[in-house]
Amino acid sequence: MAKRYEKNPNPQKPMTNVTICRLKTHGLQFEIACYPSKVVNFREGVEGDLDEVLQIEQVFTNVQKGVVSPKTDLETAFGTPEIRDICQVILKKGTLQQSNLERELNTSRNLNSILTLLQTKCVNPRSNRPYPESTLRQALKET
Numbered sequence: 001m002a003k004r005y006e007k008n009p010n011p012q013k014p015m016t017n018v019t020i021c022r023l024k025t026h027g028l029q030f031e032i033a034c035y036p037s038k039v040v041n042f043r044e045g046v047e048g049d050l051d052e053v054l055q056i057e058q059v060f061t062n063v064q065k066g067v068v069s070p071k072t073d074l075e076t077a078f079g080t081p082e083i084r085d086i087c088q089v090i091l092k093k094g095t096l097q098q099s100n101l102e103r104e105l106n107t108s109r110n111l112n113s114i115l116t117l118l119q120t121k122c123v124n125p126r127s128n129r130p131y132p133e134s135t136l137r138q139a140l141k142e143t
Contacts, residue, residue: 018055020063023094026077031063032090036102042091050084059086111140 019036022029033055041047051057059069071081078086098106118136123129 018063020097021090021094022097023090028069028073028077029061030069030074030077030086030090030094031060032058032087032094033060033063034091039091039096050087053091054087057083057087059083059090111137115140 017035019034019039020031021034021039022031024030034053035055038047038053042050042053047053059074061067061069061073074083074086075081078089080086115133115136119130119133122131122136124131
């Protein structure tokens with residue numbers, strides 16, 4: 001007797017190497033699927049080619065479910081039916097979804113840059129020497 005599957009196996013892979021950029025405007029939510037590293041480069045002006053940033057040139061109301069935004073909603077919210085123009089607005093003004101690992105990495109980078117700045121600016125009045133990084137890190141954790 002052959003085994004029967006209780007659940008059918010899912011042949012689809014989960015969304016990997018995808019970052020969702022969201023913008024809420026006019027009471028509606030719009031999302032686009034992007035490459036994670038390219039969005040930051042686009043915002044800083046390093047990457048200018050929109051095709052390199054977007055995974056698919058489409059505006060969604062929900063990327064994960066694949067629900068495409070109606071053209072009427074796009075025109076009322078952005079004033080244009082042009083998808084490329086709308087994607088540029090979402091990339092520039094929208095919020096970027098980050099994983100926990102990316103968020104922790106950004107937090108540690110910011111903390112290190114703050115510590116470096118404090119170390120160059122703060123001097124111990126008793127010894128006239130800069131505070132060590134460990135002392136500054138401990139002081140920041142306590143506050």
